[in-house]
Amino acid sequence: MYVAVKGGERAIDNAHTWLAEERRGDVDISELSTGQIREQLALAVDRVMAEGSLYDPDLAALAIKQARGDMIEAVFLIRAYRTTLPRFGASAPIDTGAMACDRRISATYKDLPGGQVLGPTFDYTHRLLDFALAAEGLEPQEAPEAVTDAGDLPHVTDFLAQEDLIQREPEGTDTPRDLTREPLDFPTDRPLRLQALSRGDEGFVLSMAYSTQRGYGRNHPFVGELRIGTVTVEMDIPELGFAIEIGEAVLTECETVNQFTGSKTEPPQFTRGYGLTFGRCERKAISMALVDRAMRWAELGEDNVGAPAQDEEFVLYHADNVQASGFLEHIKLPHYVDFQSELELIRRLRTEAMAAQHQEAAE
């Protein structure tokens, strides 16, 4: 007997039913609600929103539940949903300077206007498993609150810019190209690269950034500022003739200050890397800023040392985990036609090679 290929349709249906059963797990354990995921696995939700390019915590929570916690699968679900949504228009540029910050730190100044705000961070926790958490029903301690002067927190790089110590970014007037509506075309520009990095896989962007730190396109970064908080999103409504607030979003922004020794055309000056993501994804935002900076070598007149992070084709074509995992996993699909043609080729080449060897031995 041989393995049959018929019956695919029934197998697929049954596999889906089994999957749904496995997703639910042991029915003696109460079912996870999307509200629980949204509130208690908030950083997972944030990552799915960032890489799924869709700001909707409830849908991201649903995707995580449906994907059984497989983050890339959840990102894929969100992307596939997002692409069906109608486009009403674009929001006005958000003002991160007016962000209501939960966290705002600078590694370049000990103190600065607005102060250092540590926020709810893992940074100085000791990574010891907290067995008390395994016991359910513990009410968390209430965190003490302080009154702040609630003014806007200025960006650290603005202080450097006042002295012209850091490069000024050109004011863009054109609407940036939309990565999801136009084919990727090289060479790219910075807005397009930032879009791709912002939705890129956290692990990939992290490793790329790490490679620059270890010497593959090294450019020592200082975290000028990292801020996490809520911004308002506004949109111009043509019928009204002015912008109105349509919602709020939690964002993470990172600006790095990088060394620059100057080039033939530019005097020595600090340069910038930039990272911005939906949600609280600070590892990703910092990584993004480093990779952004590495890819700016041409614009700043630096040498291309052949580092992977400097190669925009390499980074942009491989940063997307939905593309990467889809293509990687497609090798699970049947390939027996191709394999058959390879089999015949190998058999033929081997027969010829053996015949030649025999002949040589005979001579």
Place this chain on the structure above:
Amino acid sequence: MTDQAYNFAYLDEQTKRMIRRAILKGVAVPGYQVPFASREMPMPYGWGTGGVQVSAACLTPDDTLKVIDQGADDTTNAVSIRKFFEKTAQVAVTEKTGEATVIQTRHRIPEETLTEDQILVYQVPIPEPLRFLEPSEVETRKMHSLEEYGLMYVKLYEDISRHGEIATAYAYPVRVEDRYVMDPSPIPKFDNPKMEGAALQLFGAGREQRIYAVPPYTKVVSLDFEDHPFDPSKAPHPCALCGAEDSYLDEVITDDQGGRMFVCSDTDFCGSRRAAGFTGEMSGAQDTHLGAVGE
């Protein structure tokens, strides 16, 4: 959300229009890879998203769709894609090559000769035939625009000097209308000669965001040398079920003692022949799934 909440064939009309423009450009410049803004589909990249988008842009409510993978209508991914269009476009579907107006395929061209009334849509993983010689897209586009294909011929020559023949068995590169070198998608080279025909052939690569086309009766030449002409080889056996000597065969391992049989990879072709009374040496094997006609 109900299935009816989606537009006909899933994609919205603006997206279909964008894809049709790319298709028309591809038809106008045979073999040229047209960039298009590929959408995220509800199936993974690498699983036929390019082909699905091209099919979605081509389908009308009157069409009859056939979907094959490895030549077969019943392989899991072919079933999945056919179900997708049954659900989102409510089009008629068929397994009969002759009855289909749109055929989406992965890795094969049907054995039955296609007609002017048919469109063959290929799923393409890597559309760039020069990719494995030059990884940069910027460079390969330049090579195409300058018709700089020397590197490809050097590769084929190196194959011959090392192995005595061109060691490419599938995705065998072709030259279209004496201009563009094109990847025919991973079809076995046995299928290459069928690309010169009456049907419109469209190629969709979703992840790589490219569409290209071979219009009807376009010259398609498999790359070769005068002293090493192209050879569309296949397994030297007849089909064990229908006895066909001229069809592409799958090798099926039947036991752990080295036993194997060769059967047509095109299930509709094989089934039709058996229905017409043709037999092969293992035609009696009706208890097997492969032996059951029209299941």
